Amino acid sequence: MPRFPIRQVAVLGAGVMGAQIAAHLVNVRVPVVLFDLPAKEGPKSGIALGAIEKLKKLKPAPLGLAAEAGRIRAANYEDDLALLGQCDLVIEAIAERMDWKRDLYARIADHVAPHAILASNTSGLSINALAQALPEALRPRFCGVHFFNPPRYMALLELIPTAGTQPEVLDALESFATTFLGKSVLRARDTPNFIANRVGVAGMLATIKEAETYGLTYDVVDDLTGKKLGRASSGTFRTADVVGLDTLAHVIKTLQDNLADDPFHPSYATPEVVAGLIAQGALGQKSGAGFYKKDGKAILRLDPAQASYVPAGGKADELVARILKKAPAERLKLLRESKNPQAQFLWALLRDGFHYAAVHLGTIAETARDVDFALRWGFGHQQGPFELWQQAGWTQVAAWVAADIEAGLALSKAPLPAWVTSGPVAERGGVHQPEGSWSPSAGAFVPPRSLPVYDRQAFPETVAGSGFLPALQSGTEVFKNEELRVWTLDGEVLIASITAKLHLISPTVTAGLMQAVEIAEREFQGLVIWSPDEMFSAGANLEALMPVFMKHGSKGIDPEEKKLQDLMLRLRYAQVPVVAAIRGIALGGGCELLVHCARRVAAMESYIGLVEVGVGLLPGAGGLTYIARRAAERALAVHGSVTPGTDLLPFLKTGFEAAAMAKVGTSALESRELGYLLDSDLIVPHKDELLFVASQQVRALASAGYRPPVAQPFPVAGRSTLATIRGQLANLRDGGMISAHDQHIATLIAEVLCGGDVDPGSLVTEAYLLTLERQRFCKLLDHPKTQERIMGMLSTGKPVRN
Incomplete structure (x- = not known):
C-alpha cells in the first residue's frame, strides 16, 4: 500500500472533543489547525483561541506539555477556509446534530484538497446519511471516526466506512491512527452508536435497571462493577458522571430513535433517575452533581428515595468479593446460584451482557473479537463479554442464559442466535480460535485484519482463546x-x-x-x-x-x-x-x-x-x-x-x-x-x-x-x-x-x-x-x-x- 503522508490536519469544531483531538495531534507532533465559528466580539478566531487556552487547565491534561497549546493554529470558517487546502486530513467534530454537520459540509466541500480525507467524529450518527450532503467527488474519501473521551488517554478509535468509501482511504487512516496517534482501531458498521457505545451503553442501562431490581445503592454498584469485576475503577455511575448525563442521554436517544425493531428496545428507555437529574441541571462532574457530588472533601451519593445526597462509601459484601476472585467457570456458577442480592445482581448483569452481545453481533461488528476489544479499549474492561463467556464454558453458560430467557428473567425474550448453540462455535467451545474469531455474516472464524502497520507490533493485544503465546x-x-x-x-x-x-x-x-x-x-x-x-x-x-x-x-x-x-x-x-x-x-x-x-x-x-x-x-x-x-x-x-x-x-x-x-x-x-x-x-x-x-x-x-x-x-x-x-x-x-x-x-x-x-x-x-x-x-x-x-x-x- 502506498504511504499516505499526513502533513497537517484540520479539526472543525473547538468544543470539548474537537479541541482535545487537536491537543492530541500536537502531542504527537502533527501540525493542526482548529476551526470554529467567527467570534462576534474580539479576534475573529476568538472561539478557537479560547478553546486552546482552556486546554492548559483541563484535568486530566489533554496536552503532554501545557505550553504547547500555542502550537495549535486558531482559525474560523469565515476567513480561513483556504487553509483546508493545505491539510491532508480534515476531522469534523462539531455537535452531534445531523443538520449542523450537513450545513458545514456544504460550506467546506469546495475547499477540501482533492487528495484529502474527510472524517466526521461522531458517537453514533449515520455516516452514510452524512455522506449524502457531500459532492460525489468527495464521498469516496469520506468516512466516520469515533474518538473516545478523553482522546489522549482512551485507546479506542472506531473507523466507520460508508458504502462508497475507498478501501485505500480506510487503510491509510487506520495506519495513521495506529502509528502516529497511538490508537487501537476497530472498523465498525454504520449502525446506531457503532460497537462500543452500542454494547457499552446498553450495559450501563442494564446496570441501572438491575441495580433497581436488587435494591443496590450507587456506591455499592460502583464497587461491584469496578476493579472487582475487571472493569474501570470508576464503576458505572461514577463513569456516567464523568461522561456527562446529558451526553449519556444523547447516546440513549440515538438507540431509541433508530432501533424501534430491536428486541431490546424497551430497555433503551431513559431511566427516570437520569431524566430527573438532567431536569435539575445535575449533569455529573461538569456541573458539580449527578449520581455523586462533593461536599468539601466528602463524597456524597444520590439517594433517589429521599431525593437527596447522603454519605457515600458503600462496598461489596466480602462474600461476593471472594467469589469474583474465583476462576471464570466457578465464579459464574457461584454468582448464579447465590441468594446474595449483590451476587444475583452481578449474574443478571453478566447474563444481560452475554445475551445482548450474541443477539447483535451479526449486525454491529465483523467479528466477536471487535466487540471484546471495543469494551476493553472504550470502556476499560479487562476482558470482553465473549472472552469471559468462553473461559467460563461456552455450552454451560449458553444453557444458563437460555434458561433465564425462557423464565422471563432476561431483558428481552429474543432467543440466542442459532450459531451460539450449534455449528462451529458450539463444537469448538467458543467464538475465539487460533485461526480467528467468529463472524456470523461470514459464517466462519475470521483472522485479524492484515495491514503493513501491524507488522510493527510483535505482541499486539489478543483475545483469550486466540492461541497466541504471551511475550514472556x-x-x-x-x-x-x-x-x-x-x-x-x-x-x-x-x-x-x-x-x-x-x-x-x-x-x-x-x-x-x-x-x-x-x-x-x-x-x-x-x-x-x-x-x-x-x-x-x-x-x-x-x-x-x-x-x-x-x-x-x-x-x-x-x-x-x-x-x-x-x-x-x-x-x-x-x-x-x-x-x-x-x-x-x-x-x-x-x-x-x-x-x-x-x-x-x-x-x-x-x-x-x-x-x-x-x-x-x-x-x-x-x-x-x-x-x-x-x-x-x-x-x-x-x-x-x-x-x-x-x-x-x-x-x-x-x-x-x-x-x-x-x-x-x-x-x-x-x-x-x-x-x-x-x-x-x-x-x-x-x-x-x-x-x-x-x-x-x-x-x-x-x-x-x-x-x-x-x-x-x-x-x-x-x-x-x-x-x-x-x-x-x-x-x-x-x-x-x-x-x-x-x-x-x-x-x-x-x-x-x-x-x-x-x-x-x-x-x-x-x-x-x-x-x-x-x-x-x-x-x-x-x-x-x-x-x-x-x-x-x-x-x-x-x-x-x-
Whole structure:
C-alpha cells in the first residue's frame, strides 16, 4: 500500500472533543489547525483561541506539555477556509446534530484538497446519511471516526466506512491512527452508536435497571462493577458522571430513535433517575452533581428515595468479593446460584451482557473479537463479554442464559442466535480460535485484519482463546533467573524483561542484567530492556535488602548499592548499544536504569521520575551523578568551556528540583523537559510498537559502528552553589513549605550534585560522585525519620510525611 503522508490536519469544531483531538495531534507532533465559528466580539478566531487556552487547565491534561497549546493554529470558517487546502486530513467534530454537520459540509466541500480525507467524529450518527450532503467527488474519501473521551488517554478509535468509501482511504487512516496517534482501531458498521457505545451503553442501562431490581445503592454498584469485576475503577455511575448525563442521554436517544425493531428496545428507555437529574441541571462532574457530588472533601451519593445526597462509601459484601476472585467457570456458577442480592445482581448483569452481545453481533461488528476489544479499549474492561463467556464454558453458560430467557428473567425474550448453540462455535467451545474469531455474516472464524502497520507490533493485544503465546513465553530464551528473562526474537537483538513484582530491581535483577550485557557484547548487536506491561520498573526492591540492613545496618547496604551503581555504569559503557523501551511507570531505580542506557524509546504515556525522597532517601544508583554530568554537558554546549566563574546553577536547577521534590513526568514529553529523556530519544505513540522501534534503534546504532561514550571528568558547581541552595532550603523550611527532614534530604542531594566541598568548576569523575551518593544514601538509611518513611511505604504503600 502506498504511504499516505499526513502533513497537517484540520479539526472543525473547538468544543470539548474537537479541541482535545487537536491537543492530541500536537502531542504527537502533527501540525493542526482548529476551526470554529467567527467570534462576534474580539479576534475573529476568538472561539478557537479560547478553546486552546482552556486546554492548559483541563484535568486530566489533554496536552503532554501545557505550553504547547500555542502550537495549535486558531482559525474560523469565515476567513480561513483556504487553509483546508493545505491539510491532508480534515476531522469534523462539531455537535452531534445531523443538520449542523450537513450545513458545514456544504460550506467546506469546495475547499477540501482533492487528495484529502474527510472524517466526521461522531458517537453514533449515520455516516452514510452524512455522506449524502457531500459532492460525489468527495464521498469516496469520506468516512466516520469515533474518538473516545478523553482522546489522549482512551485507546479506542472506531473507523466507520460508508458504502462508497475507498478501501485505500480506510487503510491509510487506520495506519495513521495506529502509528502516529497511538490508537487501537476497530472498523465498525454504520449502525446506531457503532460497537462500543452500542454494547457499552446498553450495559450501563442494564446496570441501572438491575441495580433497581436488587435494591443496590450507587456506591455499592460502583464497587461491584469496578476493579472487582475487571472493569474501570470508576464503576458505572461514577463513569456516567464523568461522561456527562446529558451526553449519556444523547447516546440513549440515538438507540431509541433508530432501533424501534430491536428486541431490546424497551430497555433503551431513559431511566427516570437520569431524566430527573438532567431536569435539575445535575449533569455529573461538569456541573458539580449527578449520581455523586462533593461536599468539601466528602463524597456524597444520590439517594433517589429521599431525593437527596447522603454519605457515600458503600462496598461489596466480602462474600461476593471472594467469589469474583474465583476462576471464570466457578465464579459464574457461584454468582448464579447465590441468594446474595449483590451476587444475583452481578449474574443478571453478566447474563444481560452475554445475551445482548450474541443477539447483535451479526449486525454491529465483523467479528466477536471487535466487540471484546471495543469494551476493553472504550470502556476499560479487562476482558470482553465473549472472552469471559468462553473461559467460563461456552455450552454451560449458553444453557444458563437460555434458561433465564425462557423464565422471563432476561431483558428481552429474543432467543440466542442459532450459531451460539450449534455449528462451529458450539463444537469448538467458543467464538475465539487460533485461526480467528467468529463472524456470523461470514459464517466462519475470521483472522485479524492484515495491514503493513501491524507488522510493527510483535505482541499486539489478543483475545483469550486466540492461541497466541504471551511475550514472556515467546522467542528463544537465552537464560533466566527468578526475576529476569533474557531472550531474543531474531537472534540479532537481545531482550531483557524484568519479571519481578512491579519490576523492582533486586540483587537478582542486577546480577541478571550484568550477565545480559556480557552476552549481548559477545553474541548480539545490542540489548533492549523491555517488558510487555504498563511497568518499566517501580524502582529498587527495598524489601529484598531489609534482611541485610537488619543484620549489618547501612554498612551492609553499601556494597549492595555499589553493585547497583556498577550495573548502571556497565549499561552506559557497554560495547553494544543498550536501549531502554519504557512503557508506563519508571520510578526511582527504574529511572536511573533508563538514563544510563545508550538511548531511550518511550511510549507517550510514560511516567518517569526520581521519587526516593518519598521513602526518605536520595537517588543512590547514579541518578544524581547523571543529573550533575548532564548539567556540565549542557553548560559546555552553551558556553564552550566551564571555568571557575561559570554559574552551573541554571543547568542544575531543573534536575535538583525534580529529585528533591520527587517530580514525575506525567507524559514522555514532560519527562523530556525534566531531563530524563533527551532530544535524541524517541517517543512512540503506540505502546505495542515500542519493542519494534527499540530493536530498530539497536540495529541502527550497531550498523553505524556504535561506540560507547568515553569516560572523562566533568566540572561541578562546588561550594558556592551549594551554599545558595542551602539558603533557599532554609527559607522553605522556615516558611513551612517543607519539613526539617525534607530539608535534610534535599541538602544531601545538593551536596552530591555540587560535588561536595570543592571549588566551583572542579573536575570530578563519575566514580567520585557515585561514592558521594552511596555515603549520603547510607547516612539517610541510619536516620530514624527515613526508617519511618520506609516502613510506612512497605506496610501501607503510601508515603509518610514527617
